Amino acid sequence: MKSSLLWKRVWRHKLFYLFMLPGIVWFFIFSYVPLYGLQVAFRDFTFVGGFTGSPWAGLKYFHQFFDYYQSSAIIRNTIIISLMKLLIGFPMPIILAILLNEVRHVKFKKTIQTLSYLPYFVSWIVVVTLLQRLLSMYGGPVNDLISSMGGEPVQFMNNTTWFYQLIIGSDIWKNIGWNSIIYMAAIAGIDQQLYEAAKIDGASRFRQIWHVTLPGIRNIAVILFILATGSLMSAGFEQLLLLSGPATANIGSVLDVHVITSGIQQGRLSYAAAVGLFQSGIALILIVTVNWIARKVSDVSLF
Amino acid sequence: MAKLRLKAVCSLMGVMMLTGLLYGCGGGGSGSGDGGGDAADGKGTTLTILNNWNGSSGPDTDTTPVTQAIEEKTGIKIKIDYTKGSEVEKVNTIFTTQDLPDIYTGPAWGGELDGIIKAAKEGQLVDLTDKIDKYPNLAKAIAKENVPPALYEKAIGGIGGKKYMMYQNQPATGNDVNDWLYGFYVRKDIAAKVGVDPQSVKTKEDLYQFLKKIKDANLTENGMPVMPLGGFHEGWAVGIGNTLFYGTSYVDKGDGSLENVFFTKAYEDYTLYYRKLITEGLLDPEVFTQTDPIANEKIKQGRIAVLAAHYPAILDASKDYVKSHPGSNYVPVGPLERAGAEPNRPVDLSIQGNNVTVITKKCKDVDAALKLLDFLASDEGFLLVHYGVEGVHWEKVNGKPVAKKEWFDKFYEDTTGKVKRNEGITIGLENITGMDRINSVGGGDIWADQDRLAAMDNARKILRPNGISVISAYNPGDVITKSPDWETLKPSMDQMGDVWKQAIFAKSDDAALKVINDLRDQIKKTGYDAAMQYVNEQLKGKEVVKLAMPN
Numbered sequence: 075m076k077s078s079l080l081w082k083r084v085w086r087h088k089l090f091y092l093f094m095l096p097g098i099v100w101f102f103i104f105s106y107v108p109l110y111g112l113q114v115a116f117r118d119f120t121f122v123g124g125f126t127g128s129p130w131a132g133l134k135y136f137h138q139f140f141d142y143y144q145s146s147a148i149i150r151n152t153i154i155i156s157l158m159k160l161l162i163g164f165p166m167p168i169i170l171a172i173l174l175n176e177v178r179h180v181k182f183k184k185t186i187q188t189l190s191y192l193p194y195f196v197s198w199i200v201v202v203t204l205l206q207r208l209l210s211m212y213g214g215p216v217n218d219l220i221s222s223m224g225g226e227p228v229q230f231m232n233n234t235t236w237f238y239q240l241i242i243g244s245d246i247w248k249n250i251g252w253n254s255i256i257y258m259a260a261i262a263g264i265d266q267q268l269y270e271a272a273k274i275d276g277a278s279r280f281r282q283i284w285h286v287t288l289p290g291i292r293n294i295a296v297i298l299f300i301l302a303t304g305s306l307m308s309a310g311f312e313q314l315l316l317l318s319g320p321a322t323a324n325i326g327s328v329l330d331v332h333v334i335t336s337g338i339q340q341g342r343l344s345y346a347a348a349v350g351l352f353q354s355g356i357a358l359i360l361i362v363t364v365n366w367i368a369r370k371v372s373d374v375s376l377f
Numbered sequence: 378m379a380k381l382r383l384k385a386v387c388s389l390m391g392v393m394m395l396t397g398l399l400y401g402c403g404g405g406g407s408g409s410g411d412g413g414g415d416a417a418d419g420k421g422t423t424l425t426i427l428n429n430w431n432g433s434s435g436p437d438t439d440t441t442p443v444t445q446a447i448e449e450k451t452g453i454k455i456k457i458d459y460t461k462g463s464e465v466e467k468v469n470t471i472f473t474t475q476d477l478p479d480i481y482t483g484p485a486w487g488g489e490l491d492g493i494i495k496a497a498k499e500g501q502l503v504d505l506t507d508k509i510d511k512y513p514n515l516a517k518a519i520a521k522e523n524v525p526p527a528l529y530e531k532a533i534g535g536i537g538g539k540k541y542m543m544y545q546n547q548p549a550t551g552n553d554v555n556d557w558l559y560g561f562y563v564r565k566d567i568a569a570k571v572g573v574d575p576q577s578v579k580t581k582e583d584l585y586q587f588l589k590k591i592k593d594a595n596l597t598e599n600g601m602p603v604m605p606l607g608g609f610h611e612g613w614a615v616g617i618g619n620t621l622f623y624g625t626s627y628v629d630k631g632d633g634s635l636e637n638v639f640f641t642k643a644y645e646d647y648t649l650y651y652r653k654l655i656t657e658g659l660l661d662p663e664v665f666t667q668t669d670p671i672a673n674e675k676i677k678q679g680r681i682a683v684l685a686a687h688y689p690a691i692l693d694a695s696k697d698y699v700k701s702h703p704g705s706n707y708v709p710v711g712p713l714e715r716a717g718a719e720p721n722r723p724v725d726l727s728i729q730g731n732n733v734t735v736i737t738k739k740c741k742d743v744d745a746a747l748k749l750l751d752f753l754a755s756d757e758g759f760l761l762v763h764y765g766v767e768g769v770h771w772e773k774v775n776g777k778p779v780a781k782k783e784w785f786d787k788f789y790e791d792t793t794g795k796v797k798r799n800e801g802i803t804i805g806l807e808n809i810t811g812m813d814r815i816n817s818v819g820g821g822d823i824w825a826d827q828d829r830l831a832a833m834d835n836a837r838k839i840l841r842p843n844g845i846s847v848i849s850a851y852n853p854g855d856v857i858t859k860s861p862d863w864e865t866l867k868p869s870m871d872q873m874g875d876v877w878k879q880a881i882f883a884k885s886d887d888a889a890l891k892v893i894n895d896l897r898d899q900i901k902k903t904g905y906d907a908a909m910q911y912v913n914e915q916l917k918g919k920e921v922v923k924l925a926m927p928n
Binding site: 141 | 466496882
């Protein structure tokens with residue numbers, strides 16, 4: 075009875091569901107169909123056997139990863155970089171959205187918004203090339219400026235001292251605008267009467283942010299935080315591949331890059347799949363745990 | 378009515394998006410079978426060739442005078458794809474995704490060859506055992522006497538008793554050996570400024586002092602500092618100073634048995650020497666992370682005093698700067714001493730540039746592929762591919778090919794090489810022309826200008842005072858790949874290069890040695906001792922490579 079009601083409702087809103095269809099098909103084809111390939115983590119991949127016909131290997135490749143002398147360092151690096159991105163990078167779009175919300179000059183606000191979105195559409199290879207040019211010790215404008223002020227040139231790239239700053243800074247610069255869109259939308263949805271009531275009560279702009287804006291975007295922030303914890307085992311493949319060099323390998327080698335180098339460059343597909351599966355397994359556990367904590371603490375959760 | 382229209386539009390949009398998505402997933406419907414005429418004699422067949430050499434590139438269109446001439450001779454059209462990026466990655470990708478060309482050609486060493494051997498073992502290549510003898514030019518190039526012994530046993534001679542691979546570019550005669558003249562080269566004007574005769578630099582200490590003098594001179598170019606030592610993309614080939622410390626990758630332990638040089642004191646000394654160069658600002662710290670365009674930019678701006686690479690690359694990269702700054706050409710440093718080699722010993726060269734070619738299981742016409750390859754490996758094919766069309770691009774004078782002035786000038790003026798490629802020359806086909814006969818059959822590099830030839834000759838005189846000797850002994854590096862432990866050992870051994878780079882950037886000498894020792898432990902743990910025991914058993918009584926210079 076209940077299900078026939080559901081289908082009736084679906085049929086009534088079929089146009090909206092039709093709009094969802096391409097998204098659903100996309101997810102099905104690119105996110106669910108490839109799941110069958112996970113079995114290769116438990117097989118000895120051969121060209122002739124492929125994903126389904128290669129001989130079973132059990133947990134051989136998981137053992138290989140944990141026996142690998144740098145596995146703990148790679149996991150540690152991944153978690154450190156992801157945690158830093160989460161803790162420093164996560165509040166940034168919220169701050170930007172709130173600041174933009176306080177801007178009253180519409181044209182200025184729109185310009186800042188557009189400028190902050192732009193880096194999101196620039197590929198990492200371009201961002202890193204730009205950084206290399208800007209920060210080069212030989213003719214880079216940043217070092218030229220430092221030298222002109224009497225300072226010694228600084229080697230920013232391929233230097234452990236500046237590695238985290240570059241990784242986190244470039245990540246924030248690239249994503250802050252795009253990630254702020256959802257908060258802007260959430261802020262736009264806050265009832266304006268709440269602000270007016272706060273004003274009548276004598277609340278300053280800061281108090282209005284504290285007591286109206288932040289509670290208004292709390293739920294969306296919690297949900298995005300839960301989703302972000304799912305990426306804790308993934309520090310960002312392209313960025314780390316391009317920004318990490320031999321000098322920073324001890325703190326810059328991460329799981330994503332290890333998966334690609336062992337899988338594609340060394341041709342160890344089963345091993346790479348095993349490492350990738352381990353990465354995904356931990357991510358799933360993290361999401362479920364954080365979701366559970368969020369539900370207990372704030373009544374906001376994904377599921 | 379409006380609602381109905383909206384519904385219709387929405388439905389149409391949905392269907393269009395879905396169709397587009399599914400079409401995109403299907404790869405647009407093009408398969409590997411397109412373009413083939415499949416005639417029994419190969420006529421009208423279009424064969425795809427993957428030229429798996431990083432950075433190679435082709436003409437603007439598939440049809441060039443040279444490919445047209447090939448089609449006239451064989452009836453076969455060709456379409457060449459090129460690799461931009463890692464060759465190993467490409468090999469692994471094509472077989473994993475089954476996006477296979479008809480003909481594959483690529484390096485005859487390292488992970489690239491390992492990938493091809495794996496493909497042969499797993500039924501991805503055409504077995505040529507019963508076919509190859511019908512094609513004399515191909516058969517000659519894989520004859521045992523024309524292939525380095527360890528490579529013959531490892532791959533060319535057969536995998537599981539079956540022959541899959543064709544072999545190219547091994548010099549046919551001593552006169553055909555291509556010596557790339559790897560070495561350290563200094564800008565003549567800078568050497569003069571710091572008052573050092575480049576030929577007086579002989580030892581590692583001399584080299585260090587020379588670089589230090591350049592550093593201490595605080596030279597600048599357009600307000601930017603000049604770096605004492607630099608190289609090209611990802612550090613190529615600054616590490617060639619290794620020959621100052623050890624002879625080759627596998628050395629005698631002293632008891633007649635071999636071990637990988639990574640486990641020796643000489644390797645530690647080599648690492649710490651380079652660490653000193655980095656720490657003291659003598660080696661460009663960006664060298665291992667830079668791309669070729671950035672490396673070339675530094676050279677074009679005159680910001681690198683000493684370059685380590687092969688000479689043709691240095692001549693190409695410095696051409697513009699030298700043109701605008703006469704007297705600033707790069708000249709050889711040394712010859713530097715070679716660890717373990719008598720001073721009067723000819724330089725031991727391994728032959729690089731060697732090529733392995735295979736026909737994949739998806740080849741639409743195996744006989745046509747063999748016919749094509751056999752023609753390219755003939756003398757006629759060799760001359761056509763290397764020099765262009767006879768009578769158009771070159772002509773024979775006293776029996777030897779000589780470039781026509783019109784084309785020589787056109788190619789000389791075009792620094793990009795595009796004009797030459799559009800004629801069908803240097804488009805990758807030169808990798809599949811059988812044994813290298815550039816001097817014995819051809820007339821050398823007929824497109825090189827006199828200045829370049831003179832510079833190469835001068836460098837050869839300086840760096841090869843005792844001549845050269847082509848290595849024909851067994852290379853333990855080839856033998857170890859046949860050991861039963863290789864599968865588990867290879868991932869650890871593959872990291873030696875990366876770990877060396879990490880070590881030279883370490884905070885201290887101790888930290889550098891720790892980085893090396895950590896990998897040594899891992900290599901040991903993954904079967905090194907058993908693999909080396911295998912190598913030593915296999916090579917007992919055989920002549921083994923003890924000295925090798927990069928080439």
